[in-house]
Amino acid sequence: MSAPSTMSRPLPVVRRRRAVGWAIGGVAVLAAFALLVILTSLIPSGTRNTTDSLDNPGHTGARALAQVLRANGITVSQATSLDGAIAAAKKGTTLAVVLPSSLSQAATTQIAHAGADFVLIVADNQTGDVSDTMSALTGDQVAYEPWYNSGGSVAANCDDPDAQAAGSVTVSMGGLDTSAVSCFVGDSSAQYADVHLAAHRVTALASDEFVQNGTVADDGNAALALRTLGRHATLTWYLPRAADMAGASSGDSTGMDVWALFPGWAPPVLALALVAAGAAAVWRGRRFGKLVPEALPVAVPASEAASGLGRLYRQSKARGHAAAALRAATVSRMAVRLGIPPSSPPYLVVTRIADAVHAEPVALHPLLYGPAPATDDDLVRLAHDLAHLERTLH
Numbered sequence: 001m002s003a004p005s006t007m008s009r010p011l012p013v014v015r016r017r018r019a020v021g022w023a024i025g026g027v028a029v030l031a032a033f034a035l036l037v038i039l040t041s042l043i044p045s046g047t048r049n050t051t052d053s054l055d056n057p058g059h060t061g062a063r064a065l066a067q068v069l070r071a072n073g074i075t076v077s078q079a080t081s082l083d084g085a086i087a088a089a090k091k092g093t094t095l096a097v098v099l100p101s102s103l104s105q106a107a108t109t110q111i112a113h114a115g116a117d118f119v120l121i122v123a124d125n126q127t128g129d130v131s132d133t134m135s136a137l138t139g140d141q142v143a144y145e146p147w148y149n150s151g152g153s154v155a156a157n158c159d160d161p162d163a164q165a166a167g168s169v170t171v172s173m174g175g176l177d178t179s180a181v182s183c184f185v186g187d188s189s190a191q192y193a194d195v196h197l198a199a200h201r202v203t204a205l206a207s208d209e210f211v212q213n214g215t216v217a218d219d220g221n222a223a224l225a226l227r228t229l230g231r232h233a234t235l236t237w238y239l240p241r242a243a244d245m246a247g248a249s250s251g252d253s254t255g256m257d258v259w260a261l262f263p264g265w266a267p268p269v270l271a272l273a274l275v276a277a278g279a280a281a282v283w284r285g286r287r288f289g290k291l292v293p294e295a296l297p298v299a300v301p302a303s304e305a306a307s308g309l310g311r312l313y314r315q316s317k318a319r320g321h322a323a324a325a326l327r328a329a330t331v332s333r334m335a336v337r338l339g340i341p342p343s344s345p346p347y348l349v350v351t352r353i354a355d356a357v358h359a360e361p362v363a364l365h366p367l368l369y370g371p372a373p374a375t376d377d378d379l380v381r382l383a384h385d386l387a388h389l390e391r392t393l394h
Contacts, residue, residue, distance in 0.1 A: 051208075060213070064216055072226075075234045077235070078238075079238050080241060085236055088116075089236055090114075091115030091200075092234075094232045094235045095236050096235060097121065097240070098121050100240075100245075101129070103133045103244055104246050108132075111137065117201040119228055120137060121205045121211060122144055122174060138204065141195050142177070142178040145189050146174050153169060154184045154191065158182065162192075162228055163184065166219075168184070176192070177190075181194045181195070182194075189206075210224055211225045319374075319379050327386065338353065350364050350365050350368060350369070353393065368386075
């Protein structure tokens with residue numbers, strides 16, 4: 001086996017191409033990572049990490065309370081949209097509204113016209129006063145006093161059966177100023193208020209510590225929360241969005257800036273990575289074109305190439321391709337010997353060969369231009385017949 005004069009490329013060229021390949025691969029990985037980060041940040045994260053969420057198993061979540069309610073036969077669902085909460089708040093059910101701040105006037109009006117009984121829960125991480133919403137939903141009988149704290153726990157000190165069952169609860173950072181039935185009063189502010197209106201019953205809890213996983217087991221918090229929220233067979237837990245809060249703009253639907261989750265250098269770095277990925281794609285894309293033949297590093301004998309091609313034909317059962325190749329090669333060699341172009345019409349080729357070998361054209365036409373063989377034996381027989389015809393001409 002002889003070697004051609006042109007061997008493989010010099011080693012520096014190979015190394016340079018490998019380095020370029022690794023660089024392109026690194027840029028592609030960085031671009032894919034950047035795209036993954038962006039897509040992940042744009043996908044809603046759900047409520048698993050949201051404070052007071054029934055899906056949150058953490059210290060500030062309310063999953064434990066929801067599980068106990070469900071174990072006692074209460075159907076519990078969570079809504080994060082106002083429309084979903086209103087649709088579920090039918091008469092004979094309970095709608096619990098978590099209030100980090102006052103709701104917008106439109107949201108408060110829609111909730112006030114719902115048929116369910118309300119449980120208003122003030123979130124301790126409040127960003128605004130909830131007195132407006134409390135007053136609107138209780139008929140101006142309850143207001144909220146923020147930043148009140150006497151520490152420890154306080155006894156029920158009222159005749160309400162739910163409060164009596166709890167006995168005492170944890171005093172939180174806030175209290176209720178109310179003219180309605182109030183319980184757990186300390187320093188003139190209550191932790192529990194109950195109002196009976198014409199359309200529904202409204203109960204206010206001064207803190208979400210009564211329902212959170214980390215504090216629900218303190219004092220009588222669990223008893224008060226379970227009895228208050230389990231008055232009906234169906235409970236809807238409403239976590240308002242920022243768009244439903246007072247002072248929210250019409251275009252604010254989530255209240256969360258996605259880029260706030262990233263460090264300050266993240267946006268320009270991600271933009272640079274995307275630009276680099278695009279430039280690499282354009283650069284590499286220009287290399288695609290028609291195939292360019294190159295000299296092989298070694299010389300391959302024609303017999304080996306033909307043998308390999310035959311094995312490929314046999315493996316794929318391409319008897320039609322093999323028969324066409326045999327017939328084309330035979331016709332080409334015989335046409336050259338007879339002095340006619342190989343591209344001549346079949347009838348001319350058959351006629352000239354039949355005259356040369358003293359045979360009938362009708363007998364030669366199926367051999368030279370007939371259908372593909374159906375079996376391997378037919379293909380072998382065709383090859384033998386073509387070889388015999390060519391020997392006869394010679």
